[in-house]
Amino acid sequence: MIHIHRNNCEEIIRYSKAVMQRHSLREACGYLIGKKTVDSIFIEVVIPALNLGWPGSFWISDREENRIKEIAHNYNLELCALFHSHPKGSGELSPFDRKALNKSSLYWCIVAPPKTNSKTYQVRFYKPGVKRPLRYKVT
Numbered sequence: 001m002i003h004i005h006r007n008n009c010e011e012i013i014r015y016s017k018a019v020m021q022r023h024s025l026r027e028a029c030g031y032l033i034g035k036k037t038v039d040s041i042f043i044e045v046v047i048p049a050l051n052l053g054w055p056g057s058f059w060i061s062d063r064e065e066n067r068i069k070e071i072a073h074n075y076n077l078e079l080c081a082l083f084h085s086h087p088k089g090s091g092e093l094s095p096f097d098r099k100a101l102n103k104s105s106l107y108w109c110i111v112a113p114p115k116t117n118s119k120t121y122q123v124r125f126y127k128p129g130v131k132r133p134l135r136y137k138v139t
Helices: 006-022 062-074 095-103
Strands: 002-004 029-036 041-048 077-083 107-112 122-126 136-137
Touching: 002 006, 006 029, 006 041, 006 077, 006 122, 029 062, 029 136, 041 062, 062 077, 095 107, 095 122
Parallel strands: 002 041, 002 136, 077 107
Antiparallel strands: 029 041, 029 077, 107 122
């Protein structure tokens, strides 16, 4: 089970909205750091990352990832999940996401704009090797 504080969930959405408003096709991305147990992840900090990818994609450099790992280490936490947005899509994994997730050691979180007739942004978590979104708990 993934546990995320309401403030962290709102921060991911706020950051993603800001990036989408500035650059309509640019994906927001970053890492969620926290603590892992055998059967749970507790997200404690949201750290946005510099997206070096082309519009409609994301790519985080090794240097940026190492910077964020250092921050996690300084907090005595670890990288738990990678997040990115789908500015014009849904919270579902794209074919590219699915391939990349299966090679990842991290959970993934995807943020997408509200569906028609809704004001609520979509936030979905995925685990490597699992095709459907995971349940998570907002505390």
